[in-house]
Amino acid sequence: MQEPEAPLESEFASPFEVLEPRELASPLVFSSPHSGRVYPAAFLAAARLDAAALRRSEDAYVDELFAAATAVGAPLLRAHFPRAYLDLNREPYELDPKLFEGELPPFANVRSLRVAAGLGTIPRVVADAREIYAGRLSVDEALRRIESLYKPYHASLRGLMERAQERFGVAVLVDCHSMPSSSAREPSLAARGDKRRLDFVIGDRYGASAAPGLVEGVEERLRARGHHVQRNRPYAGGFITEHFGRPAAGWHAIQIEVSRGLYMDEATLERGPRFAAIAADLAGVVAGLAQDCDKIFGGPRRMAAE
Numbered sequence: 001m002q003e004p005e006a007p008l009e010s011e012f013a014s015p016f017e018v019l020e021p022r023e024l025a026s027p028l029v030f031s032s033p034h035s036g037r038v039y040p041a042a043f044l045a046a047a048r049l050d051a052a053a054l055r056r057s058e059d060a061y062v063d064e065l066f067a068a069a070t071a072v073g074a075p076l077l078r079a080h081f082p083r084a085y086l087d088l089n090r091e092p093y094e095l096d097p098k099l100f101e102g103e104l105p106p107f108a109n110v111r112s113l114r115v116a117a118g119l120g121t122i123p124r125v126v127a128d129a130r131e132i133y134a135g136r137l138s139v140d141e142a143l144r145r146i147e148s149l150y151k152p153y154h155a156s157l158r159g160l161m162e163r164a165q166e167r168f169g170v171a172v173l174v175d176c177h178s179m180p181s182s183s184a185r186e187p188s189l190a191a192r193g194d195k196r197r198l199d200f201v202i203g204d205r206y207g208a209s210a211a212p213g214l215v216e217g218v219e220e221r222l223r224a225r226g227h228h229v230q231r232n233r234p235y236a237g238g239f240i241t242e243h244f245g246r247p248a249a250g251w252h253a254i255q256i257e258v259s260r261g262l263y264m265d266e267a268t269l270e271r272g273p274r275f276a277a278i279a280a281d282l283a284g285v286v287a288g289l290a291q292d293c294d295k296i297f298g299g300p301r302r303m304a305a306e
Contacts, residue, residue, distance in 0.1 A: 012038060016079045016153050018160065025073025026290045027168035027297065029160045030066055031240065032176045033088035033153070034059035036079040043085055048134040049126065052269070054084045057126045059178040060269055065258060066176045068283035072290040075160055079153060084132060086145045087121055088153055089175075089238040093146065094120040101136045105143075121146065127180065157244070165250050170297045172214065173253040174289070175240045181261030183234065199227040199262055203237030203255035209245025210252040217292040218254065221285045258282075 016036075037058060039051055047054060063078040070076060079088060095108040096115045099122060104110060118125035122142050125131055157173075164171035181197055200222050204210045215231065222229045237245070237255035245253030260266050263278040 012040070012080055015081050015149050016077065016156065018156060019067075019070055019076040019078070021070040021073045021075065023073055024075075024163075024167060027164045027170050027293050028069065028072065028074035028172050028174060028286075028290060029157070029164055030069040030074060030076040030174045030176060030286075031157055032059070032063040032066060032076065032078040033240065034079070034083040034177055035062040035064075036081045036083065036085075038080045039082055040085065046134065046137075047132050049130060049132060053130065054082065054126060054132065055269055056128060057084045057123070058082055058269075059176075060260070060264060061271060061275070062176050062178050062258065065263065065275075065279050065282050066174070066286065067279070068286045069174075071283070072287055074286075074290070077153070077157055077160060079149075081149055084123055084126055086149050087119065087123055088150060089177075089240050090114060090119075090121040091239055092121060092150055092154075095122060095142055096120045096124045099124045099133070099137055100139050100142060102139045104139055121150065157240075161244060161251055168293075168297070170250045170252070170293075172210070172289075172293055173240070173244050173251070174286075175237070175244075175253060175255045177235075177255060177257045178260045179235065179257045181259050181266060196228050197259060197261065198230050199259050200229045201233070201235045201257040202229065202231050203235050203241055203257070204232065204253075205237045205242055205245055206232050209237060209241050209247070210254050211247060211296055213296050214252060214289065214292055215254060217288055218256065218285055221288045222281070225281045225284070227281070 039054065044051060066076060091109055093108045094112050094115050095104050095110060096118060097104060097110050114120055122145060123132060161171040161173060179201065202215055202218055204215045219229050219231065235255065235257050241253045241255045244251055263275045264270065264272045
């Protein structure tokens with residue numbers, strides 16, 4: 001599928017891309033909105049932080065971890081621009097008044113908890129609460145990023161979901177993310193003195209965004225590979241999971257968070273010795289999820305194929 005025509009930022013040869021399978025064979029659609037690692041020169045010049053600090057917010061290499069998507073006949077949509085520049089897992093206009101010069105448009109959501117934390121659509125801070133910019137941005141700059149990056153990415157994701165539903169009668173989105181190992185602890189375990197870190201967190205908006213069998217299958221396969229898995233805590237799924245997860249309409253969405261400590265050195269941001277093993281584990285999960293789609297949605301798929 002080609003990206004929709006839209007104004008593109010001059011800093012990016014292509015702000016995102018769709019990795020297509022040789023043959024579309026599954027209702028699965030994979031999205032990696034936070035793994036972009038192309039940092040515009042103008043952005044770096046305006047930042048008070050260096051590139052290494054800015055990359056702390058990046059879901060580094062997550063697109064590579066889920067590369068097996070195309071092997072099961074599903075597309076993978078991935079952003080090239082970084083999360084610190086624009087966060088695709090937010091409402092389109094979650095804008096922080098502390099970041100901008102001038103008055104924000106009346107339709108901007110300035111009161112969300114994410115905005116309060118400095119983590120709106122245009123983030124004010126990186127994940128460790130360090131201020132990104134040396135000064136304030138113009139409102140026009142925020143709207144430019146939203147129009148040229150956010151909206152085209154979401155239009156492409158919507159197009160992939162619509163295509164899957166048209167072909168198979170159902171669409172299943174897997175939103176792919178990573179989490180710092182320092183935050184990957186389930187609160188009830190910590191209260192009991194359990195020092196184990198979470199390896200994966202599966203989010204389905206507390207059962208609202210996907211068929212239970214899909215989530216259960218992901219969890220079972222990860223646990224069978226020896227991983228410590230939790231559902232919805234501390235991450236239940238962000239805007240993308242909530243927005244695209246509408247099971248009654250035939251759209252299902254699951255968020256998968258991978259602990260960065262499993263596959264990379266969080267200090268140097270280099271791939272770790274277990275990178276290939278974790279990618280292989282996820283390849284098995286992806287293949288199993290494709291099989292679960294066949295079992296759970298076999299009727300709709302056959303109807304779509306007739």
